[in-house]
Amino acid sequence: MNPPATAWQTAAAVSRGETSARSGVTAVLARIEAQNARLNCFTDIFSTAALAAADQIDRQVAAGQDPGPLAGVPFAVKNLFDVAGTTTLTGSKINRDQPPAEQDATAVARLKQAGGILVGTLNMDEYAYGFVTVNHHYGATLNPHDLSRVAGGSSGGSAAAVSAGLVPLTLGSDTNGSIRVPAAFCGVYGLKPTYGRLSRAGAALFSSSLDHVGPFARSLQDLALAYDALQGYDPRDPVCRDQPPEPALPSLNQGIEGLRLAIADDHFARGMSPPVAQAMQQVAEALNVTQTVTLPEAARARAAAYLITASEGSQLHLSKLQTRLQDFDPATRDRFVAGALIPSSWYLQAQRWRRWYRDRVSEIFRSVALILAPTTPCIAPFLDQTTMSIDGKTVAVRPHLGLYTQPLSFIGLPVMSVPIHLPSALPVGLQLIAAPSREIDLFRMAAQLERSGTVRARMAPGDESP
Template identity: 55%
Template sequence: MTQATELLLGDAAGMAAAVRAGQISATALVQASLDRIAATDGSVNAFTALVQERALTRAWMLDHAGASQKAKPLFGVPFAVKNLFDVEGMPTLAGSKIERASPPAGQDALLVRRLEDAGAVLVGALNMDEYAYGFTTENSHEGPVHNPHDLARIAGGSSGGSAAAVAAGQVPLTLGSDTNGSIRVPASLCGIFGLKPTFGRLPRTRTYPFVSSLDHLGPFARSTRDLALAYDAMQGHDAGDPGCARREAQPVSALLDAGTTGLRIGILGGWFQDRAGPEARAAVARVAEALGARETVELPLVEAGRAAAFLITNAEGAALHLDDLRQRAADFEPLSRDRFLAGALLPAAWIARAQRVRQQYAEAAARVFERFDILLAPSTPCPATTIGQEFFDIGGQPLQVRPNMGLLTQPISCIGLPVCSVPVWGAHERLPIGVQLIAAPWREDLALRVSAFLEEAGTVYAPVAPL
């Protein structure tokens, strides 16, 4: 194994330190990433496009940069983005066939630019569910993403390519989106760390929307520290996204070692236990034991909140695609098309009521956070299912995979809470499953502190898949 490959399979913080110290060039590191993608992506199918010339040119420029440039936290680190982020010179596909004819993006998405301002190097765009509507990334236009830990299984979705690329060691950092669980579900199934920040924390400027009142953007990584570095680099208000909060950046990297002393940590019961399989419940129990958490609490109105999220997702998602549904229905994936059509037919009164329920649910959740700083819940009901599998079983009840792999994440997205999904491995299991560390709005620092504590204790970890 070359030095570049060995570094690539480590963490982003270590890569940046090695490039800064002159132990390796940014060009060699980026080339190692491109080489690993070439060697492994025929099996994984995480990438839909590479920007090789751009990446190597930028790496060369970093290698010839001055000392002030080399202080950047992600100096020379390769990364990739879900293909709903604008990348200059490429059409933004959003996982669809229809967008292939769209003109190329005139400039990069804001978060791509911010990561590059922090020294990172974009290498490509990643596979996803069509228009981000799904939890499996079994994309009929691009082919399914395969879970690097078991190539017969799904990577989760809709940011499946983003999670799989990190788990496969192709890049140490990726960006995805999360409307109803599309960061936390693939992070759970691929055994990596994923952060869904508070709604409005990171600007969505120049990304393809799905449901504007629910869409979040966030990073994937193989360590908490890397998540924090990427998150810190991307913070800050931008007027290009009307949903972006007018808040100052609140960096978290320096807070990761603060530990968990004094934090009030609860275990979500009810919905989050009843709809979790044995592996998911065992993962939460392991994390709770490591944290000394014993009190179980129920989140009021959670089932109504999930129902509200379904209706809002259907209606807002459909509204974006009405013209194409009328004129190019055959070019949609059948399942996406049918759900969009159903959303277009929903009565306005239902959506108005769903928004009222959402507000009531948010108020009820805020009262729970008066007693707790962090809440624990499974990220997915079960580990990764096989590609093409239609149902999984929870407590003797068969549930459809595509809508229900996110049944434990959707109620949290609905009210915009920040969550870090951390990977847990069973003692005798070869497949991971995630646990959600859920915090009150704007307290990403607490979720990441707990994640760092668990990682230091060895309770959670994200190995590169042995492809």
């Protein structure tokens, strides 16, 4: 059976009147109905509203109007994005008591304005604090490629829904790797843009100085479509920069001439499991990349990122910790309590050191345009797995899944996790890392890897009906 249509295929067919938006949304809702019970991706499904939105798109097409670049494309969002009329859960029990959102998050609104149709909200780690999407309140989201394994987190529902073909596009958020880790484990594309590039207005924050929002897709062209629709200044987000949008779609055909490449060594070359090491070697050979670069003190950057994340997150939820401690997910609660005990002097020192690290990495980008690194040290762990081996040491699984992602979030670099095609293994991800505001270089590089057959999203096995 053929896999579900990509976003660009759907938009083209709907815009030309070759198919209706209603029929596409109906098919997506049927797939969700058939598969969500086993995968647990969705926490809310907006069937009535989605069908009404599809009918509106079809009326626009019939009237000869332009329905937008995402005409009739179903999408879903991590349940920390505000959706007008729906309570924003943020993966928590406590948030159920909040009133419904009065307006859509900016990112949701922009996808709708481009013709996209919102079909639901997606499961996540509570308050975005985690790498596994094993949620005490709403259950675990399972990896579509192996139901005994995690989907990654905290945007696990977003990655798994795309990987399983339930929807072609989703939105997630990334603080320390929460887009890139699940993208790698589920075998899809995930983009963490430059800090401040996309508006976070209406998205519940975890760590304000680290948080990004971004899209997931099975197709690089779909990822570019979504990214282009999401760009633009937004005064509702104080860190969203007033800069002209830079369309990613045209970059897919530009090639990589003039892009100087290097592979991250030192911290990023240690601890890889055999499938990850094989993927890195495969990419290096495909691109004939031999130059290496060292991001100085990456391990210390990761530790500082932890301090900042734990401090900012615990302060954001301090009143809830004081009044509703037992209503937290136990895994989240314990880390927030520990974060609340971090001395303010440690936090300030981490922020000062962050500036030093940013300056040192900026110097590297004077000689190279793109850096390659693994996304995760391993394939997706089992749901009940508590330890793993890194460099011969037994360590806890959950905090170490961000081994390679945290030092990059720390300074807001644009990073894309791309799925490496290894037929004999579960999905593996590679990080493409660019200088600030150079997302276009990420798309150029990913397109080259896609053309070479090195990078390819993997459709998870399962029922693809209807």
